[in-house]
Amino acid sequence: MAATKKSSDASNALIELERLNVAFGRQQVLRDLSLAIPRGQTVAIIGESGCGKTVLLKNIIGLMHPTSGHVVFDGQRIDQLNDKDITTLRSRFGFLFQNAALFDSMTISENISFPLRENSRMPPEKIAQIVEHRLTQVGLPTSVLTKRPAQLSGGMRKRVGLARALAMSPEVLLYDEPTTGLDPIMSDVINELIIRTREQQSVTGVVVTHDMRTAQKVADRVVMLYPLSRLEPREPQIIFDGSPKDIMNSKDKRVAQFVRGEAGERLEEMQEQAISY
Amino acid sequence: MSTASTNSTVAEPRRGVGMAVHDSIADVGAVVVHWMETLGDMTLFMWRTLLWLFTRLPRRDTLVPAFYNIGVLSLPVVALTGTFIGMVLAVQTYSQFKQFGFETRMGALINLSMCRELGPVLAATMLAGRVGSAIAAEIGTMRVTEQIDALTSMGANPLHYLVVPRFLGCLLMIPSLTIMAIFMGVVGGWIYSVQVFGIDSYHYWNNSQQFVGNWDLFYGVFKSVFFGATIAIVSCYRGFHCDPGAEGVGRAATAAFVLSFVIIIVLDLFLSIWLDRVHEMLWPQMG
Numbered sequence: 370m371a372a373t374k375k376s377s378d379a380s381n382a383l384i385e386l387e388r389l390n391v392a393f394g395r396q397q398v399l400r401d402l403s404l405a406i407p408r409g410q411t412v413a414i415i416g417e418s419g420c421g422k423t424v425l426l427k428n429i430i431g432l433m434h435p436t437s438g439h440v441v442f443d444g445q446r447i448d449q450l451n452d453k454d455i456t457t458l459r460s461r462f463g464f465l466f467q468n469a470a471l472f473d474s475m476t477i478s479e480n481i482s483f484p485l486r487e488n489s490r491m492p493p494e495k496i497a498q499i500v501e502h503r504l505t506q507v508g509l510p511t512s513v514l515t516k517r518p519a520q521l522s523g524g525m526r527k528r529v530g531l532a533r534a535l536a537m538s539p540e541v542l543l544y545d546e547p548t549t550g551l552d553p554i555m556s557d558v559i560n561e562l563i564i565r566t567r568e569q570q571s572v573t574g575v576v577v578t579h580d581m582r583t584a585q586k587v588a589d590r591v592v593m594l595y596p597l598s599r600l601e602p603r604e605p606q607i608i609f610d611g612s613p614k615d616i617m618n619s620k621d622k623r624v625a626q627f628v629r630g631e632a633g634e635r636l637e638e639m640q641e642q643a644i645s646y
Numbered sequence: 647m648s649t650a651s652t653n654s655t656v657a658e659p660r661r662g663v664g665m666a667v668h669d670s671i672a673d674v675g676a677v678v679v680h681w682m683e684t685l686g687d688m689t690l691f692m693w694r695t696l697l698w699l700f701t702r703l704p705r706r707d708t709l710v711p712a713f714y715n716i717g718v719l720s721l722p723v724v725a726l727t728g729t730f731i732g733m734v735l736a737v738q739t740y741s742q743f744k745q746f747g748f749e750t751r752m753g754a755l756i757n758l759s760m761c762r763e764l765g766p767v768l769a770a771t772m773l774a775g776r777v778g779s780a781i782a783a784e785i786g787t788m789r790v791t792e793q794i795d796a797l798t799s800m801g802a803n804p805l806h807y808l809v810v811p812r813f814l815g816c817l818l819m820i821p822s823l824t825i826m827a828i829f830m831g832v833v834g835g836w837i838y839s840v841q842v843f844g845i846d847s848y849h850y851w852n853n854s855q856q857f858v859g860n861w862d863l864f865y866g867v868f869k870s871v872f873f874g875a876t877i878a879i880v881s882c883y884r885g886f887h888c889d890p891g892a893e894g895v896g897r898a899a900t901a902a903f904v905l906s907f908v909i910i911i912v913l914d915l916f917l918s919i920w921l922d923r924v925h926e927m928l929w930p931q932m933g
Binding site for chain 2: 430452456460462464466467470483484488537
């Protein structure tokens with residue numbers, strides 16, 4: 370039954386990762402990773418720091434390239450696209466970066482309008498309208514439009530980042546650690562915004578996070594990656610792929626430990642490793 | 647006894663002279679390979695920048711700030727250093743020329759040096775220090791804070807958006823800066839020679855006119871265009887290949903200046919040799 374569901378997912382997939390391998394020099398980060406994300410689904414990719422979650426996200430949009438394997442978006446292999454086609458394809462994505470990655474040299478208004486100015490020929494009045502709409506959508510007053518990113522708090526910057534990612538009304542939103550570094554209230558505001566965006570615009574979402582609350586709240590499906598350094602050579606890197614409800618009852622010790630946030634014997638292992646170095 | 651045996655197992659085995667030589671050669675080889683890779687990578691970077699330059703011109707709102715920052719804001723420091731270099735040349739020349747009674751010919755040497763060498767090299771050095779390091783630090787910070795990834799993800803090409811305006815700024819602004827450095831150096835040298843050493847102004851300019859011509863001005867300005875291109879490419883390249891963290895950004899800024907300066911000096915030699923040959927070809931009777 371599960372197998373049937375997975376194959377039908379793959380055939381309807383908007384994003385498909387096929388046997389993806391990514392290495393930086395001798396250090397392999399992703400190994401033989403295959404994943405299919407259907408249109409309209411919000412997937413949370415969870416896992417410890419350094420397990421390759423952000424690398425996976427950047428491979429989806431072609432900011433990084435796999436050592437082998439490929440990424441297919443809407444039936445097109447992105448490694449086979451020329452510069453112009455990949456630019457067009459990227460305009461169908463919105464990316465919320467870990468620290469928002471707002472342009473320091475620009476005002477908030479210029480930041481949000483950047484993708485519109487770069488990818489469309491809209492008149493400035495129309496662009497200004499969209500900027501104000503997106504800003505209101507993320508709960509920020511129009512008085513911030515003339516400010517610079519450095520003048521805003523972390524939560525505000527993140528919301529501006531989200532407004533910028535939404536500016537082009539993308540089909541897919543990629544979130545890299547959307548709640549990291551925020552207080553619990555602001556984290557929940559971001560979670561709510563992710564949910565509302567999905568409901569209002571029916572976007573496909575990939576949320577990279579190690580915050581279980583975010584994964585539980587915003588995702589239809591949770592995929593857990595495990596660091597290769599802790600796996601045997603032939604073990605799959607995805608150690609869980611299922612619903613947010615199922616992950617809470619997972620029998621896999623590694624998954625259960627992560628979900629509950631228990632270190633177990635990890636500290637002792639690290640100390641032993643440190644001594645052996 | 648047991649202590650001795652323990653020590654002998656812990657101590658590293660002694661390596662022969664042959665191995666030491668082998669390691670040294672391998673180290674030198676690794677450095678050479680690294681330099682060759684960097685050179686190739688930088689050439690490719692320049693080629694892609696030129697391709698973007700001829701494919702699509704950057705938007706006005708990226709060009710104007712680059713031109714203002716590179717050209718207008720560099721003008722005061724170039725003018726100031728140019729003036730002092732001219733004066734220093736006057737001081738150094740006077741003591742030598744006075745011995746032979748050639749004081750009135752000082753203008754020829756000062757003005758020729760300013761036009762051919764000191765003007766362009768001084769403007770380039772100032773630009774590499776003031777603008778080159780800032781470009782490397784700015785692009786490096788954008789790299790480590792994922793702003794370059796953000797640009798790419800929103801459909802902008804970082805080379806077209808970040809490098810082409812800075813490249814054009816350096817390329818088109820450095821001739822004006824060079825002319826300013828030359829002009830201020832010439833004025834500085836003349837004021838010092840006339841006011842401090844009491845050299846007759848008429849003879850000073852008359853002798854200068856005999857030895858310095860349009861070709862000498864062209865000589866300096868022509869070289870400066872290559873220096874400007876070098877500064878832009880090296881600085882942007884170092885910024886794009888910046889290591890993570892504050893230390894990485896600092897290193898990129900320093901490396902941008904040092905590498906630009908070294909390339910400028912080497913280029914200066916080869917361009918001077920080439921320009922002298924061109925002059926000989928065009929005007930053989932002038933020697």
